[in-house]
Amino acid sequence: MAHQVTIKDLARHLNVSVATISRALRDMPEIKPETRQAVLQLAKEWDYQPNILATSLVKSRTKTIGVIVPDLAYHFFASVIKGIEEEANERGYSLLLTQTSELYQRELTNVQNLSRGQVEGFVISLSQETVDLDHLKRLQRKGIPLVFFDRDAAEMDVSKVMVDNVGAAYEATKHLIDNGCKRIAFLAGPHSVTVSNQRLEGYTLALKEFGYQIDESLIVHGEYNLERAIEITNYLINLENRPDGLIVVSDRLAVGAMSALKARNIKIPEEVAVVSFNNEPICTIITPTLTSVAQPTLDIGKLATSILVNQIEDTKGFFKPEVKILKTQLVVRESSQKLKVEN
Amino acid sequence: MAHQVTIKDLARHLNVSVATISRALRDMPEIKPETRQAVLQLAKEWDYQPNILATSLVKSRTKTIGVIVPDLAYHFFASVIKGIEEEANERGYSLLLTQTSELYQRELTNVQNLSRGQVEGFVISLSQETVDLDHLKRLQRKGIPLVFFDRDAAEMDVSKVMVDNVGAAYEATKHLIDNGCKRIAFLAGPHSVTVSNQRLEGYTLALKEFGYQIDESLIVHGEYNLERAIEITNYLINLENRPDGLIVVSDRLAVGAMSALKARNIKIPEEVAVVSFNNEPICTIITPTLTSVAQPTLDIGKLATSILVNQIEDTKGFFKPEVKILKTQLVVRESSQKLKVEN
DNA sequence: CTGAAAGCGCTTACAG
DNA sequence: CTGAAAGCGCTTACAG
Missing domain, CATH: 3.40.50.2300 (Response regulator)
Structure with missing residues (x-):
């Protein structure tokens, strides 16, 4: 097979419309059982995988969170990420992970790349070099939620998960x-x-x-x-x-x-x-x-993610930035x- | 602004077609200088960011590599990733990073998620639990390139970057x-x-x-x-x-x-x-x-990525899996x- | 130099 | 229960 199987391929083969295929695959109740049956079977047989780009595009939702940390080789960040992952999975989100290597330039390009429609929000820990915060303020202006952890910037009025x-x-x-x-x-x-x-x-x-x-x-x-x-x-x-x-x-x-x-x-x-x-x-x-x-790394990751997802899913605009200070031991x-x- | 700025917004405001906007933004030579000027300026002013999902969809290219490792907290993997990142950047690719926590189940879902049109190939190091290789063979069957490193599986006929x-x-x-x-x-x-x-x-x-x-x-x-x-x-x-x-x-x-x-x-x-x-x-x-x-971690990452990109960009079908064995010290x-x- | 149209792979009112 | 059509945000022959 030269290209990935699409709903079009399935539709053609089963002599139904792509709309029917789409509905059957997502278990919509209105589909006739036999039709659904046939669709699901063929999809399995051909190992059909929905193209997530297309779905995201039409839904204007990627269900993906951008995570930006200074360095994955720091044990602290690796273990916070475990917490982020856990909570994200639980809430049905995926992660887009990047590291800045403590460089402001990298942070800038990472933020920019990810904000091209790829993520719905950011969990971020600033690079050591970062002084200029324009790239983050731009996110805010566009209404893209973000949550800081560990590395703070006092002048940013966003959610933060810090430690005492x-x-x-x-x-x-x-x-x-x-x-x-x-x-x-x-x-x-x-x-x-x-x-x-x-x-x-x-x-x-x-x-x-x-x-x-x-x-x-x-x-x-x-x-x-x-x-x-x-x-x-x-x-x-x-x-x-x-x-x-x-x-x-x-x-x-x-x-x-x-x-x-x-x-x-x-x-x-x-x-x-x-x-x-x-x-x-x-x-x-x-x-x-x-x-x-x-530091309670797992909790930091989970809490930051939980707050972020809450903000992402807050359609009523009730959300106010939350600042949490966790206890150490x-x-x-x-x-x-x-x-x-x-x- | 409620939503991200699109080329449609720019087109409407400048009274030109979206095609012209698209061309101007990508510096196509046929565009009249003044038009390009105006477009670029407005884009900057409105902080326009192209929606990468849309671009990827129409081009059927994401220029993204999936990276799957057992655990980001292992120093070895974190430093191989540095190499992967470096080479990927150089070749114009982005990374989608995931970890399996050494669990086969996670590896399976990670591979599946990423292969829904998100990545053009994989650099992967198997989880310790992985015995069944169906998920990877499926990738192969679909012609999605993959390169192994560190953790091998003898029966897979793919590119590998190992160490002696x-x-x-x-x-x-x-x-x-x-x-x-x-x-x-x-x-x-x-x-x-x-x-x-x-x-x-x-x-x-x-x-x-x-x-x-x-x-x-x-x-x-x-x-x-x-x-x-x-x-x-x-x-x-x-x-x-x-x-x-x-x-x-x-x-x-x-x-x-x-x-x-x-x-x-x-x-x-x-x-x-x-x-x-x-x-x-x-x-x-x-x-x-x-x-x-x-182990030459940086080289492992770079080489694996280089081989992968070569395979991705090999349109003629000349590519044969390469197995490299690097020296240790x-x-x-x-x-x-x-x-x-x-x- | 520019625009209209078709299309990437999906979803979703709307109509039947 | 199903299909035709419009649309998500882009790109790209084709025509002018």
């Missing part, structure tokens, strides 16, 4: 304090990254609450790469009054920080206790195992337990 | 022998997994070549999960004549094996040297760092170096 980063960092800091840390450093991301700033806020909040001085020399910002994390850690180690606790803005950077500490034979957690964020699989693999803040492991638990 | 697993395992085994291992065990995957079997073959080949006895008690098969890896490792440790070298079929399982060894205070590599496959990021993070066989780290390199 302030609270998470507060808890992480308190945990170090409880474990006897006196000087706690914070290895932060770039100044422009909201998530990092929120975590920093939680950190200072906790310090203040427990009567600790905020020491600016202990707060260092850097790009998201291993080399910088090592550099910063070495700087911290070399301080006159070296920190005895370290909060790192992500597990990946924490890996760099820990390797720098190990290279200098500094004991973790005895000399420096370490806590980080995301609870990626490496946390259980690295030595010592790494205390980290777990501190998973305590070896890297932070200066004081052994007694029982 | 036999050679890779041969090299890994030889490396352990060179490092003084006398009894080398092999922690394999399930019996049904081709990749695992090929690696096992390379292992026996090397043993034979270097005059080692094949000891069946040192070859153990298991599912792909940490618990089984730990179980198997414990079994190996408890053997009367404990192995002093261990080849593990994947990094993930190697992590389990190493934690079992560490739990029993068995020194790596002094007492048991370890080598595994895939060279995932964990190899550099775990202690000791893990010697592993690197052993990355030596601490876990396998019993004998320190002298210089």
Whole structure:
């Protein structure tokens, strides 16, 4: 067979109209049982597959959601996507998945490509480079729903599924304090990254609450790469009054920080206790195992998708953007337990 | 604006036919410069986006490739996808990405969904459960090109981009022998997994070549999960004549094996040297760092995509399935170096 | 240089 | 219960 089988082919062979074929295939009640029978059988025999492009075109509905994430290789995004998939399937939607590789240009073209009639809405986490938000505002103007997660942009008035980063960092800091840390450093991301700033806020909040001085020399910002994390850690180690606790803005950077500490034979957690964020699989693999803040990735994905679909299917225009802040959970492991638990 | 702008809207506003709009937008030479000018300007002003569904329908071409992988959270697949993306972009194709979560059912529905006129070909890596290949044979019968990578199915006569697993395992085994291992065990995957079997073959080949006895008690098969890896490792440790070298079929399982060894205070590599496959990021993070066989993931993705596009665009029917076997590279780290390199 | 018409593969009032 | 016709948003010979 040179081309895909169409309803026309079926119609011709059965000597009925394409309308009848279309109805029979979709189990419309008005079709005579024998007709339906014959149609379904032939369709099966010829392995007929409806052309979804045609259906989408006439219905002006694709039942497809565009998902744009910075990088599929990040465990966090891969597992949020699992949640998105699950909810989408349940609601009868398919996914169009793309990654930006943290590049604004890619994000732009991805959004544009997908908005050419391919998707009815977006679940998106911004690239690190993204500052200009025109491409997203254009979507909004056209009434294409979108939901943010993880990477935020304050000025966008859309639905968002975020995590209580302030609270998470507060808890992480308190945990170090409880474990006897006196000087706690914070290895932060770039100044422009909201998530990092929120975590920093939680950190200072906790310090203040427990009567600790905020020491600016202990707060260092850097790009998201291993080399910088090592550099910063070495700087911290070399301080006159070296920190005895370290909060790192992500597990990946924490890996760099820990390797720098190990290279200098500094004991973790005895000399420096370490806590980080995301609870990626490496946390259980690295030595010592790494205390980290777990995000409810599956729920983030599901909730974001659920809100999006609600908006897509809201024909009455009742929908208002929803902002959800989910709770995190501190998973305590070896890297932070200066004081052994007694029982 | 309630709906997306169409060429009809533009035509009406400019008092020309939709044909003229269509031609102007695509820069056809016959259009009068002033007309084109006006069209382009209005299109820009109204942020017109061509409806790709309509275009695809009339051209019977989507310029889209379906990609089906077991799990996006596996580093291996995420990085092959990078290669696929790169090559696809270069050739002017988009990607439709799906994962099966290693479930046959998902693979089936993914293939079916995508073959409803959405993609022109597939790059696919089979789910672990997949035994029945009817869904793929149906694609073939319809003349929809597909290319396999990593996970093979011998009976399918299609293009494949694989890796020389036999050679890779041969090299890994030889490396352990060179490092003084006398009894080398092999922690394999399930019996049904081709990749695992090929690696096992390379292992026996090397043993034979270097005059080692094949000891069946040192070859153990298991599912792909940490618990089984730990179980198997414990079994190996408890053997009367404990192995002093261990080849593990994947990094993930190697992590389990190493934690079992560490739990029993068995020194790596002094007492048991370890080598595994895939060279995932964990190899550099775990202690000791893990010697592993690197696959050329980017090349796998690019090559698979290049072959696929060649087949898609081969209108003359000259195309014959191509099977490519790429070379791997052993990355030596601490876990396998019993004998320190002298210089 | 431009337009009318047919068509891509479907769905859906409308009529019978 | 079934069919003819119009239409979804485009492209493309064909004619002028």
